[in-house]
Amino acid sequence: MVTSTPTRHGMGALVHRSVRGRAKGGETSPRSIAFLIVLWFCLLFALLFLVVLLINIWVDGVGRLDLALFTEYPSSNPDDAGARPAILGSLWVIGTTAVMTLPIGVAAAIHLEEFSDRHNLINRAVELNVQNLAAIPSVIYGMLTLAALGLFGVVNKNQVWVGALALSMLILPVIIIATREALRAVPAEIRQGSLALGATPLQTVFRNTLPAALPGIATGAILGLSRALGEAAPLLLLGGLVFLRFDPNGLMSGYTTMPIQIFNWTGRPQQGFHELAAATSIVLLVVLLLMNALAIYIRNRYQQRW
Amino acid sequence: MNDNRHTHPTVSIHARATAVSDRMDDTAPVVLDCEDVSIYYGEFRAVTEVSLGFRRNEITALIGPSGCGKSTVLRSLNRMNDLVDGARVEGRIIFHAEDIYGKDVDAIAVRRRIGMVFQKPNPFPKSIYDNIAYGPRVIGMKVESMDDLVEEALTRAALWDEVKDKLKQSALGLSGGQQQRLCIARTIAVQPEVILMDEPCSALDPIATMKIEDLMQQLRRDYTIVIVTHNMQQAARVADRTAFFTALPDETTGDRTGVLVEYDYTSKLFERPADKRTEDYISGRFG
Numbered sequence: 001m002v003t004s005t006p007t008r009h010g011m012g013a014l015v016h017r018s019v020r021g022r023a024k025g026g027e028t029s030p031r032s033i034a035f036l037i038v039l040w041f042c043l044l045f046a047l048l049f050l051v052v053l054l055i056n057i058w059v060d061g062v063g064r065l066d067l068a069l070f071t072e073y074p075s076s077n078p079d080d081a082g083a084r085p086a087i088l089g090s091l092w093v094i095g096t097t098a099v100m101t102l103p104i105g106v107a108a109a110i111h112l113e114e115f116s117d118r119h120n121l122i123n124r125a126v127e128l129n130v131q132n133l134a135a136i137p138s139v140i141y142g143m144l145t146l147a148a149l150g151l152f153g154v155v156n157k158n159q160v161w162v163g164a165l166a167l168s169m170l171i172l173p174v175i176i177i178a179t180r181e182a183l184r185a186v187p188a189e190i191r192q193g194s195l196a197l198g199a200t201p202l203q204t205v206f207r208n209t210l211p212a213a214l215p216g217i218a219t220g221a222i223l224g225l226s227r228a229l230g231e232a233a234p235l236l237l238l239g240g241l242v243f244l245r246f247d248p249n250g251l252m253s254g255y256t257t258m259p260i261q262i263f264n265w266t267g268r269p270q271q272g273f274h275e276l277a278a279a280t281s282i283v284l285l286v287v288l289l290l291m292n293a294l295a296i297y298i299r300n301r302y303q304q305r306w
Numbered sequence: 307m308n309d310n311r312h313t314h315p316t317v318s319i320h321a322r323a324t325a326v327s328d329r330m331d332d333t334a335p336v337v338l339d340c341e342d343v344s345i346y347y348g349e350f351r352a353v354t355e356v357s358l359g360f361r362r363n364e365i366t367a368l369i370g371p372s373g374c375g376k377s378t379v380l381r382s383l384n385r386m387n388d389l390v391d392g393a394r395v396e397g398r399i400i401f402h403a404e405d406i407y408g409k410d411v412d413a414i415a416v417r418r419r420i421g422m423v424f425q426k427p428n429p430f431p432k433s434i435y436d437n438i439a440y441g442p443r444v445i446g447m448k449v450e451s452m453d454d455l456v457e458e459a460l461t462r463a464a465l466w467d468e469v470k471d472k473l474k475q476s477a478l479g480l481s482g483g484q485q486q487r488l489c490i491a492r493t494i495a496v497q498p499e500v501i502l503m504d505e506p507c508s509a510l511d512p513i514a515t516m517k518i519e520d521l522m523q524q525l526r527r528d529y530t531i532v533i534v535t536h537n538m539q540q541a542a543r544v545a546d547r548t549a550f551f552t553a554l555p556d557e558t559t560g561d562r563t564g565v566l567v568e569y570d571y572t573s574k575l576f577e578r579p580a581d582k583r584t585e586d587y588i589s590g591r592f593g
Binding site: 119190194195196197198199200207211212 | 386389418419422426428429430431445489
């Protein structure tokens with residue numbers, strides 16, 4: 001491909017043209033065109049993989065996607081089993097995570113964005129590390145929580161608040177980064193206008209900047225929570241892999257979540273459990289897609305055009 | 307009060323077509339008085355030893371080429387410059403016999419009494435009503451009826467008739483000129499004594515500009531106005547007095563720094579400037 005020229009015919013030329021048409025600035029050198037084609041195939045491969053996966057899950061799970069999945073408890077007999085406690089457990093854990101993370105995350109972002117001195121070395125270190133923390137594998141947060149629990153002598157790990165604590169730490173950096181970006185998108189003139197009227201910096205943040213940034217914060221929060229919703233690894237470490245025949249009913253309650261239930265069922269030998277796992281995966285996917293759609297809707301609906 | 311430095315011996319002036327030509331009144335008290343004000347950004351001295359007084363119920367225009375420090379001076383008058391990293395003011399700015407940069411002076415309290423209108427209209431992303439009510443609410447003004455206050459502020463800003471049926475709609479839906487008048491209404495809602503305007507018409511079309519200029523003439527009866535403008539015709543049209551700034555190389559560092567060249571009645575400054583640099587600037591020879 002490195003030697004290809006615009007005069008070349010056949011399939012290559014077709015791809016060639018379409019790639020050239022889309023490339024910004026009209027890339028013409030053979031090297032960049034070759035590179036663009038490689039990128040294009042990468043995208044195609046990723047999409048293909050996703051589609052195959054989705055079709056596979058759908059075919060496996062659609063037979064069990066019925067009311068019983070939502071109403072029945074797990075059982076040793078796949079025909080009687082359902083994911084009710086896992087679905088409710090996911091709601092409990094994510095709800096608790098949201099309550100624990102959002103105030104802290106938003107407050108941290110407000111401090112970093114609106115009040116901290118950006119030239120201060122400590123603040124810059126904090127900033128850098130918030131970025132880094134967002135990229136850490138989730139299982140590490142499970143280990144961290146485990147260690148902290150050991151330190152404080154908490155023996156019963158399978159509690160809603162423990163799982164929520166691990167997931168909170170996991171998505172806290174995501175929330176902080178999203179909130180900072182939303183705050184940064186509010187023009188400086190708005191803050192100046194408020195300050196020039198005699199508002200204090202705190203009034204300016206809470207009555208003006210923060211409300212203006214709320215759609216962006218909501219979008220980031222929903223995306224962060226949907227990441228937490230799909231996590232299994234930290235909760236597995238924290239004893240989330242349990243067989244429950246009751247609904248979670250409080251912060252101290254035992255729980256399991258959809259990803260863990262899926263993990264559990266996938267490991268069983270019976271075909272019936274694999275179908276259940278696929279059906280639960282569909283539920284999880286639909287919930288995640290809905291959350292993402294909501295985030296996109298909020299972003300577009302309330303997007304401020306300054 | 308260094309009155310002699312700020313004013314000019316009375317000279318007879320030919321009648322001009324503008325509304326301000328016959329307003330030559332040295333009896334109005336100085337509301338805001340700069341004494342040897344130098345403004346620094348870090349080590350850089352942006353403005354050097356400016357002394358001038360702004361008189362009550364007058365409009366004073368600050369003009370000059372880019373980089374002459376006129377906006378910097380304006381922003382230091384209500385301590386908005388405090389928000390810039392490393393900004394520092396030397397000298398004194400006297401407001402009601404007190405230096406607004408004094409140790410015990412709260413910048414927020416200063417800004418409540420010296421309002422500011424910005425270059426780009428910056429309405430809050432709220433309803434028109436809430437834009438006006440915002441200031442009185444945040445400063446905890448005792449208000450008998452917020453509705454009346456909103457109406458009065460909008461009326462004085464010559465905007466009431468245009469928006470009275472859509473007070474609950476977003477202010478961002480207004481035109482640029484309406485937005486700027488809203489920002490003026492918002493500023494007068496907190497009843498300041500002085501209104502600073504930083505090139506308030508530079509983002510507006512000529513008709514919107516004319517409306518703002520008319521409005522300024524109305525507002526002059528109740529407020530003291532200081533306006534920075536790039537537009538010399540605008541200064542000539544609206545201002546009672548005009549201060550001409552320019553940028554000169556600093557004696558010690560060689561960096562360009564803003565200095566006040568001439569400060570006088572607008573008619574005098576434009577017709578018979580005392581300084582050659584003023585003359586060159588207003589006749590379009592530089593800047």
